[in-house]
Amino acid sequence: MLELANVTVQFGGLSAVKDVSLRMGSDEMVGLVGPNGAGKTTLFNVISGLVKPIHGRVLFDGVDVMHEPDYKRARLGLGRTFQIPQPMHELTVRENLVVAQRFGAGRVDAARIDEILELLQLTEQAGRDAATGLALQELKRLEVAKALATEPKLLLLDEVLAGLETQGKRLFMEKLREVHARYRIGILIIEHDIETISSLCPRVVVLDFGQIIADGTPQQVFNDPAVIRSYTGVEHA
């Protein structure tokens, strides 16, 4: 359903993403890992239309979306979250979801919004000001809720699990599995923690210095010498 073909991004002469090709199906849950600065978020930005690659194509549902602006990609079914939460300011939590649903999914369905609020444990906070009234973890859940409200076919999650303690992480992972199964949404998730990603995703893609260095089951990937080198080299330096 999502296909990246030879995507290359440059920032001021430096390649942030180099010749990346990737395919994933609509029933998949894929982990995207790699050291800081490997180009994971940049890749998300390319997919959602915030960054223009100098080379390569992005196909979604078999359609070339390279020339579709960011808001159109959201309407086509590409939902995303930001690593640093970006709530819509001056709106309540519920209004955030209403706007996302109305413009992203093109319809208004209060029941579905209640469902999403419930799922992400934001029902109590629904009336609060999103930008000022939420704690960090609530903001992260709002990120996911907003993306879900657009009724996406593919969800791009940027480190939504980071900073959670073990119990919270386990709960959130349950939620993600539920979202994946209930709404039949493909999920591409950026995550640092190897253990988390291994238990969540049957398939893991490793990015290093802007290039894919491994792609396979967690077992294959994390036993790959190149991956071990990149992880031990950067993470434990």
Next chain:
Amino acid sequence: MNQRNFLFAVLLLATYVLVPAVFGDNNYVMGLIISALIVAGIAIAWALLGNLGGMVSFGHAAFFGVGSYASALLTMKLGWPVLLAMPMAGLIAVLFSAAMLPALRLSGPYFALAILAYAQIFRILATEMDWLTQGAKGLSRIPTLPVLFGIDLGSRSGSYLVIVTLLAAFIACYAWVRRSHYGTALRAMHDSEQATRVVGVNSVMLKAWMLFLSAFMTGVIGAFNAHTINFLEPDYAFGGGWSVLPIVAAIFGGYRTLSGPVIGALCIYLIDQLLFKSLLPTGHQIMLGVLLAAMILFAPDGLLPLFRRRHA
């Protein structure tokens, strides 16, 4: 009917019936009120663009001038009926505002001054294209508003009813947009445009609609003015006053509220004409400058919210 709606109905009735009944015979007072309401109309349009669209304009005279010339020319050269020419003038103002679409991607000050540039360009064009506009000589004997259902709309009381109706329609439209999902999305865009775009909001398109709506309102008000004073010249129709007064009015009343621009316009215009002008026949605008500066420094949200906060 709840209390708020009841109050609103009483206010509407008073505006429509009481004001003409009390002041109807006094041409001077009615003229003053109509002029204040003209400023109020532009102030609403300005505040709509500023509050919902998040864009400050220094050039609403552009739309006002285009609207007034369009309506005058439609009625004089093509013989259109006045009441048909007025909305058409609004649409023509929208057409001209489409020339400003590239300016939408500019941020605050650049947008504000780009619009100012358009106002200047339009004024010069109106002066230079004398085959159409009769240039600096101006247009005179512009048709007045017609008689409708036995009411002479061209009389002071009739014109008053027309402008009040226009303002009511503008406010209703503004309120509707603000309450709609578009209004919610626009509110979100001010500080978080990217977050709003990635959930599917075409922010540039929404801003464009606000520009169009604002241009339409201002154009119609310009047309109304042309048919009430029956005379136009470029320096008047595109004059800076049509940009400045509404800004001061909207800021004074509170440009984030619905009624602020109207109340602000009534206060500012009447104070300016009755008090400042008698104190300082020339240069009375200095007081407007002082007022605007004081508002920005001490109550940037306007007087209405200030009162509300005191009483809260």
Next chain:
Amino acid sequence: MAELILQALYSGLLNGGVYALMAIGLALSFGTMRVINLAHGELVLLAAYMAYVVESRLDLSPLAAIPLAMAVACAGSALVYLLVARIRKNRELNSLMLSFAIGIIITNAVLLIWSGDIHSTGSVSLQEAVQLGSLYSMRSELYGFLASLVLVTLLWQWLAKSWYGRAVRAVSSQRDAAKLMGINPAKTELISFLVAGLLAGCAGVALYSSSVIQPSLGHALTVKAFIITVLAGVGSVPGVLAASVLLGITEALTVTLWSSAVQELAGMLLFLLVLFVLPNGLFGAARRRA
């Protein structure tokens, strides 16, 4: 025809010099504080009226008014800075409206004090024609241009070499970093407004010496100065000078080839063209304004 065009280029060049004096001040205050002082042209006009007062009341040459004009424009500029600095909320737009209001106040104060009549210098020596090859100008125009060249060069050197100059540049490009380096942004901003005032004072005297002044001119001058800063793009003194000359020449050519009524139109169209086609200005370093 060729002679006329050559003469227009020459007049435009001389005019551009005076424009540069106004525009650099505006660009400087914009650069350090991200605030467009919409009363800047009015300050220039106020300085021009100082020259008028000195000439008409004291019977001195307008050039003798330079210290007074500078002092008045400087004081005005500092006042604008102090008021704008008080704004806490939504500074970008509120400062725009505040300085706009100050501009209205100055324009009308000028109108109240000196009436709406137009004034120009009565000095014969300043108005005398000076011939350079086949090109003519008033002596005052030539003086104004030369003075502008000297001042602009001095300013350029000052910005490049002095401690304050470096601070101004540091604050312009990286406000927070400048703070960390121990530079006081408020002081730097005030200095840039003061320098803007000094230049505005000179520009006012040059304006009065070579053309006519009237109260409504201030607003037009602000717009011109703003157009130039957009043309130049933020960043360089020579860029502002070049853009000023470009505007001067464009206006002069428009007058020669078309009519004086559309002189302003040329500037406006140039402004919009650059704004939309070259988002970084003609000479500017990359800096987005969208």
